[in-house]
Amino acid sequence: MKNDIFAIAIDGPASSGKSTIAKSISKKLGILYVDTGAMYRAVALFCIRKGISTTDEDAVNSVLDEIDMDIETIDGIQHIILNGEDVSDKIRTQEVGQGASDVAVFFNVRERLVEIQRNIAKEESVVMDGRDIGTNVLKDAQYKIYLTASLEERASRRYAEYVAAGENFTLEEVKAQLAIRDKNDMEREHNPLTKAEGALEIDSTNMSIEEVENAILDYVQK
Ligand code: DC
Numbered sequence: 001m002k003n004d005i006f007a008i009a010i011d012g013p014a015s016s017g018k019s020t021i022a023k024s025i026s027k028k029l030g031i032l033y034v035d036t037g038a039m040y041r042a043v044a045l046f047c048i049r050k051g052i053s054t055t056d057e058d059a060v061n062s063v064l065d066e067i068d069m070d071i072e073t074i075d076g077i078q079h080i081i082l083n084g085e086d087v088s089d090k091i092r093t094q095e096v097g098q099g100a101s102d103v104a105v106f107f108n109v110r111e112r113l114v115e116i117q118r119n120i121a122k123e124e125s126v127v128m129d130g131r132d133i134g135t136n137v138l139k140d141a142q143y144k145i146y147l148t149a150s151l152e153e154r155a156s157r158r159y160a161e162y163v164a165a166g167e168n169f170t171l172e173e174v175k176a177q178l179a180i181r182d183k184n185d186m187e188r189e190h191n192p193l194t195k196a197e198g199a200l201e202i203d204s205t206n207m208s209i210e211e212v213e214n215a216i217l218d219y220v221q222k
Contacts, residue, residue, distance in 0.1 A: 005125040007140075008220060009133035012147035013193060014097070014181045015154035017204050018129040021147065021212050026127040027076055028217065034071065034120055036130035036137070037100060038080045039113045041091035042069055044099030046082060054099035061108050069116065094167060094177060101184045104131070110190050131185050134196030143220050144199035147212070153205045154178055 008025065010018050019035055026033035044054050046067050052059045070081040079088045090096070103109050110132075117137045121128060128137065134144035149157075155175035162169050169177070185193040195201060200219050204212050 005121075005123075006142045007121050007125065007138045008127045008143040008145070008216075009138050009141040009196065009199075010127065010129040010145045010147055010216075011131055011134050011193060011196065011199070012129075012145075013154065013185065014101075014178055015158040016147045016149050017157070017209065017212060018147050020209060021216065022127045022129040023076075024209070024213055025216055025220075028213075029125075029127070029220070031125040031127060032073060032120070033076070033078055034117065034126050034128040035078050036113065036117055036128060036133065038078065038088070038091060039069060039071075039116065040100035040104045040109070041096050042080050042082045042087055043067060043103050043109055043113070044096050045087055045091050047103065048095065048099055054102035057106050060103055060106055064108060064112060071116075071120065092165065094162070094169065098177065098181065101181050105184065105188045105190070107190050131193040132191035134199050135194060136191045139196075144196045145216060145219070146195040146199040146201045148201065148203050149205045150203075151175060151178060151182070 010022050012018050022035070023033050047054050047060055047063065050063060052063060054060065068083050072079045072081060079086050080091065114137050117128065120126060121138055130137065134141055134146070152175070155171060155178050158178060159169070159171045159174045162174065202212055202215055
């Protein structure tokens with residue numbers, strides 16, 4: 001890392017509010033927001049489109065060289081470009097989210113994406129969110145946050161997003177999907193989701209977005 005730049009690492013389970021918070025914090029501090037989940041989602045989307053099972057490690061590994069990924073920031077919003085196509089909206093489905101959790105288990109996928117993530121953070125100050133940012137990608141980050149919320153609360157937030165996006169799941173289905181994602185992300189062999197040593201833990205179950213934002217800004221500005 002260059003001397004004058006810093007990093008804020010935000011990790012936590014699916015739908016804990018990481019990206020909402022990371023986006024607003026990055027805006028307030030005038031630094032780059034990097035959503036690493038979007039990169040795993042782009043790999044999953046590529047595989048799904050090719051008809052490759054996202055749980056088939058050999059098949060996923062065999063197409064990694066065909067994937068060219070670019071991150072662009074337009075008006076403070078991250079866009080993910082997959083082989084020249086802006087897929088930022090197309091990666092936000094339940095199917096792609098689960099596929100991302102599947103491909104994220106594979107060592108080669110992680111190695112490739114972590115390299116891109118570290119290169120971005122070498123150049124400028126970032127707020128980066130994901131599952132292994134404070135524990136692995138940016139182990140030396142000056143600020144580390146572990147953002148959680150109860151499964152019930154996360155399911156109801158995700159359910160509301162799906163209703164808005166026209167995806168047809170019941171609240172119970174969404175809760176079951178999140179429980180599978182949690183298990184996958186927390187119990188995998190390579191860089192599972194866990195709280196980084198020294199990270200500030202925030203349970204946002206009963207907090208507003210503003211309250212979480214203020215807690216993080218207090219911590220960073222102290
Ligand atoms: O944050 P998200 O829901 O967009 O992430 C999708 C999946 O990608 C998540 O279930 C696990 C994986 N992921 C990861 O393994 N490491 C990261 N740094 C970010 C996401």
